[in-house]
Amino acid sequence: MPQEKPMNMELRLVGHEDDQHNSVIGKIKHLLEEIETTPPPPLPATHSALMGVSNQLLALRDKGFSSEWLVLALSQCDINVSMDELNNILRQALLARMRAYEEKVEISLRRCHVKASARTEFIERGLRNAMKSGEGLQLHYQPQVDMRTGSIIGAEALLRWRNGSEFVSPVEFIPVAEESGLIEDIGAWVLREACTEAKRWERMGLGGHGKGIKVSVNLSVKQFSDRLVGDIHGVLCDVGLSTKLLGVEITESFLAENNSQHLLQTLHDTGLHISIDDFGTGYSCLSRVSALPLDTIKIDRAFIIELGRSPGAGAVVQTLISMAHKLGMNTIAEGVETQQQAEVLQRLGCTLAQGYLYAKPLPASEFISFAKGAPAGPAKQANSLCA
Template sequence: MFFDAVLTMPAHPQPPASSPPPDEASSGLDLAQTRSLLRVIVEAMPNAVVLVDAAGSIQIANSRALRLFGYQVGELDGLDLDRLLPERFRSGHASARSVFMRHPGTREMGAGRELFGLRKDGVEIPIEVGLDVLRTPPLTFVLASVYDATERREALRTADQATALAQSIIDGAPFAIVATDLDGRILEVSPAATSMLGQARADLIGRKPYSLRRSAHSRAVRTIAFDGKAAPRRADCCREVRKRVDDGDIDQREWTLRKSDGQQLPIDLAISGLRHRDGRLAGFIGIATDISERKRVQAAMRHMAEHDALTGLPNRMLMRDRLSGAIARARRTGTQVGVLLIDLDHFKHVNDSLGHHVGDRLLVVAARRLSQSVRAYDTVARMGGDEFVIVLPDLAARRDAVEIAAKLVEHLSVPMEVDGHALPVSPSIGVCLFPDDGDDADLLIMNADTAMYVAKEAGRRRAVEFTPQMATAASERWALERALRLALEVHSFRIHYQPQVCLRTRRVVGAEALLRWPQDECSYLSPTHFIPVAEQTGLIAAIGEWVMRTACAEIGSIRHQLPPDFRLSVNLSPRQLTLSKLPALVAESLALSGLAAEQLELEITETSLLQDDIVHLIEDLRATGVGIAIDDFGTGFSSLSRVTRLPIDCLKIDRSFVRDIDRDPSQAAVMAAIVAIGHRLGIRTIAEGIETQAQLQATAMQGCGCGQGFWFSRAVPASQLVQTIARIEET
């Protein structure tokens, strides 16, 4: 093995076998001196060296060789070289040594081959051997330089493991990896890359990535899209990527991969440099990730963020963005932009009477009709609830928006078929335009909303154009809202009480608590002026709670001066009926006032009977011991079947049936019918708005039990109630 390493090297010519050996004495040194000199030279060598004669016997081994093979000084002298080789190599080594010694040659120090050595303790070690022929006539020796290759072998093994690990990682990576030279020709690809590109590895190697042929009849073309912008020319793109990578950066962006079948695949591609050891750029490596799912999720999330979940229409955010864009375009082109704000009339009645599931389907049908009634590039958006906004860009004249609004009124007023119900829902529409009615999105929407409320107040089912005067009215409404909030905060409201009188005995049996808002010492603001604003802003709930607590407290403070069967009536707003804490509020107000539960009667409007869960709420309120009265009975949309199923104590007949009762037989007939229902069901009846003696007599003739109105008394403060009751009962 030692000698086999040099058999392939050319040997220098040797003297003919017939030539006489030189005279030993002619060298000037005897054999002992020569050995001594060789030992000094060998010992001085910086590596392990063994001097072997032609028979393979070790003549000299320096200290480094002794340490390498684990021997002491003198233990190797005379031993056969085979002792330093594992047994499995010895026969081959003997043959190689024989050939080498017959045809000795020479070679450079350190140029050898790897093999294994055998230490004295039997441990094999990887070694490298370099051989040199040493002639000391008449003898020929072989000088073997031995190198411990353990570290180099371990380094190679580690490198091989690292290479295998890296290849395993590349092969198993879920993202595509492509290596190219500086010209863009593919040098290597990972399995994920072949799958992503739709090409076999053999078809990819050597090709440029922008034009890859899959077969003679198909072609895969890779293009760069740069987030939707026009793709630059390939040369420009390559120069841009090359510059970034040359600067040591990573070029990372979204690309679009167009595959051979025409499919476009969005990918995230990061390109970095492959470099020589000296740092020079040798090529590129690209790591690509399929981001199709990410794009799908992003698109879905963006759609969810910008669209109404129920109708699929754009929501307020997207509508405002499109409106702002339309305004910007109109500034450049000199056109107009229309904004229509649409509210569905009586939608709440549908929700309350048929349920929210029917109301939701109605909104879907209405959204479809709206979309079908406008141009393809108009925006129909849902603002929330039953409100919609339509943006009409690129209008030439104001009349265009007005005509579209009129058409919408007509289309939406046709009854909508929902779950077997023909629902008569009409729209109230506010119309405004840029630039006449506002110069930004928020102002246009606000002014359209103002016009829409005017349409409702004018009788609904119509479109109304915005005017500057409406802005003044809206400003007054906002001022009224601020004043309402302040009045609630500083307790500016007052409660007056209108007595309720038994028409048979003329005794006062109760009083209705009515809210008053003083403006100065002598005047009050009419509830018809501020109650609608309170309801629109939601302040009615807080005001209603204040009325409940205050009325109970005031009547409780004078309860011992009132008739024993006196009953306080307090109105509940529809908003209060949606509050889960209402029964607790009633119980707390009674407890703090000292009133008994049977001394309090809560009035709810007839339309409130249509609300969801009203039966459960009335039952919860009745459980506290209070009475329930239906206010303005005869004007709402409730069914008699629902009235008969509810624990109701009193029907308050609306003043519209009292106004002409003494002159209009039909009004008297309605009164008689309501009274008959009350008598049959064991429910008390109270007629509201009795202002004349004729009305009093006609109402009493129909059998109505009680009445209230200016004929008896106006509403008075609690401090005047006892005296007012005394006056009524004395007359």
Template sequence: MQGSSNDLHAAAAATEPLGRIADLLAHLRIRTRIGALMLLAALVAALLAAMGIRGLAASKESLRVVYEDRMEPVRSLSQISHLMLANQLQMQLALARANPQGGIVRLEHISAWQAAEQIEQNVAAIDELWHGYLAASRSTAEQALAQQFGERWGRYLREAVAPALAALRGLDYLGTQRLAANAHKLYEQAYPDIQTLVSLQFDQAQAAYRAGVQRYERTGWLALVSLLAAMAVLGRLGQLLIRSIAQPLQQVIALCQRIAAGRLDNPIAVRGRDEISEVFRALRTMQKQLGDSARAIHQLAYFDPLTELPNRSQLRQCMQRALEGGGSPCHGALLLVDLDNFKAINDTLGHEVGDQHLQHVARHLREAVGGQALVARLGGDEFVVLADALHADEIQAHEQARALAQQVLTAVARPVHLAGRMLLTSASLGVCLFRPGMGSAKDLLKRADTAMYQAKAAGRNAYRFYDPVLQAQLEARTALEAALRGAIAAQQLALHYQVQVDAQRQPIGVEALLRWHHPHHGPVSPAQFIPIAEDSELILELGDWVLDAACTQLRAWSDTPHMSALTVSVNVSARQFAHPHFVEQVQAALARSGARADLLILELTETMVLQDVADTVRKMQALRCLGVRFALDDFGTGYSSLSQLQRLPLYQLKIDRSFIQDMGVQANDTVIVQTIVGMARNLGLDVVAEGVETEAQRQALVQLQCPGFQGYLFGAPQTAQALHAVLGGPGVAPRRTLSVAYPLSDSKQEKTA
């Protein structure tokens, strides 16, 4: 054992000088090393033959080729790759700084133009590097690869960079986003060509070096006869020189391969000051820049730049993992947080203060939930809290989610001092419990969104749990609205007419009532689809259609003697009447149909006409000049005063059915009807009592001298053809169907237009 130890010490002592020599060579330039070796060879081997001298010169040339002709293209190609990757980062930075404007996302002007200028500079630098690379001599295989990369570079400029510059300067967010993805795709296609060219350069460098070594060895053998001792020294020095160049080159190749594989965390040590050490420094700089770029891209892809919270992309990944669960029995909870009245902060204090407020809210949410849940920002003033480790028991999980929701409300309600004032805000929360495998991430967000809107409807600053019954009702309402949008084009709508009679049961007019017959669901109650239409802009389209259809039917009846004097009453919605072109729309309907304006009665409600009395009077007078008459529908249920009614050019009052139904039962209702009839008589207005369903009701109204009647006692709403058959010919009294009493339950759905 002792002898073996001595041998090891002796070997170490023998190699120590060689190590010191290698370290000394690493601090010398490669040309300096070769120059020193040639000087020593000249002093020691002055008698070398011309062939030997040529061999040494060839060795020098081979080493020069290794560095000058091969390593310079490697640096150029590496810089090209880096600049192409930098273009991707510029586009992503411009996209990250985009701002929503009026519902449209547009790029921020300064950042977009700066990105465009930087990309143009990068493209110019790449062109210069690439033309410098093409100027050098290349092998056939390298020429083919260079031509292929040149074609892909041209395609990269045409299909990605050039249109991306235009999109950036045009502040086109969607175009820049699409072109950035295309640029990345084209870069990924061109990247293997660059790496292959770099590998070819290294292969050719090694081949050139081996050729130089072979020439050197031949020269050594020729000089061996005359200078054995000198060759021994030169051989040893040459071996050290080979090691000082070949080993670093192998390390450079290995480093480039690791960088190409995406491993950017390998430390790169630089020990010398020679050219190969400069290559190591360049690789270290490039690796750091690539690592910074990769981290920046990851930050932009998965984190919100304003609050530094996880963004929608990372949230979806976390939700997907929570839904997969891995066999866990635990419940999860998704809390959708929407700030109440946040728009007021932006409008009054500016978007900069609004952004600062969002940052404070994000910090408060993180502090409130701690490590028990993930806090993410969806965008705008919407945040999401995801807890995926609640109790396996549903009741206990529900209580945990309730406590978490209360913590979130408390965190949002914390005061924030900004712009010299204390801001207080609240939030509406939608909470959705789930188990692994229960739907998709999209489903959870949709359910939480539904619950959040329930919290807002409840007065805000509250939380609500998802209710599948309400969700089903919402989906049914949404489906009904979608079907209603195509009902006119599909000719599913029709007008039915309910007759109005005088005290002698003679028809004096009809009321047009809208009906919808769906091809799959059958008749749809007006009580279902009219509120949906009124909550959207559909009521305007439906109102125009009803007006056109009623005027067209009025014109058709004008050619039938026993129906030519009938008036047609059309209900007008508040949205329709408030439209600035309502008068023109009525004029156009009359003109298209050719109907008599004095037979058209537009029914308005008290609430509608009193919203803007001046505008109401102006529109009514304009149409009254044409001959159109107006009725006040459901009279007695509103809060209009006599002075206000006197300002309106009314023709008729319609007594609401609620008063008619309780006549003879509620004494007050009889008094109200009597008062309305008397008041209308004194004002010179016509009166029609709605909802007359029994003979007793009719007799009571006759005793009160009510001039007009409408209800199921005289006929149900029916088509124009059926009404024509019921009324008969001129001078013929109404048939018995006019006096048939219909069930009271059916009449409740009849009055909707």
């Protein structure tokens, strides 16, 4: 049986190994420091001259001139260099070029990051000030029309923001609002403002037989919580607006949320009109949509633009319309801009649309003027959460 080493001997051996290890590291560091402070050996005059024209030599290589050709051409100028020496010079020049490019990219990315961060902070600060002062935020309303009659069947409330003298696009400020947590307060403001305006339309006798015009508001996925139903109920009761005159528009990203079906069903049971926006561009599958309590599918403008130009777009739109009808849902075509698109949509079975062919998003006063001149649609029975 082998004799075990005493513990103190093992510790001394380990300590000795550590001392040797540290000694080697110290010698290497000292050698590297000496090398760093020693000037590199001077290049031969020929090599130094070739480094000065390395970019031109690389350009000739890029054009297809071989190293053999370059060596021969240089020899005719009394510059004698071997193939290996030339390739080494060109390799160093290429590495130098790559390092310079990487430095430029890094500097550019840093500048972009700084600018993006500064812009984000600027937008967030402006939104907070707008919510405190009540200035700058405004809703515009885009009519949703029956293409056969021209009557207004609803309006989508779209948020606009003027930050001082600058109009900031929703594409830019909505993500900032979502990331900063401001979207809940902004969403609550939009809901109350839209409902108040819809009640005003009802009192003015706008819409089919003077029964009002349904307004739709967009919900961010960040607003989707258990208290959403109560918040909407509270606003409707405060304003005195029927649930039949309010719709909510969700995007396909809602469908990725675990409790989306329960919350949508609760909203639907109160009588609210629920639409899925930009359909066909995100997460949805037909089986998932068929199980949801949706009233309307909004066909994304990306498909509408291609109508009449791409047979594939027409096939997709027809499939969406057919599916919606079989599920008992309406379809609204978004971004309709030409009469040709409207005619194709009607042939495919879609009769409801919004887009610049009918009207752009309008400030409240201009929307009222537009609605007063629109044909009347059929009357609908109103319902109220507060009855």
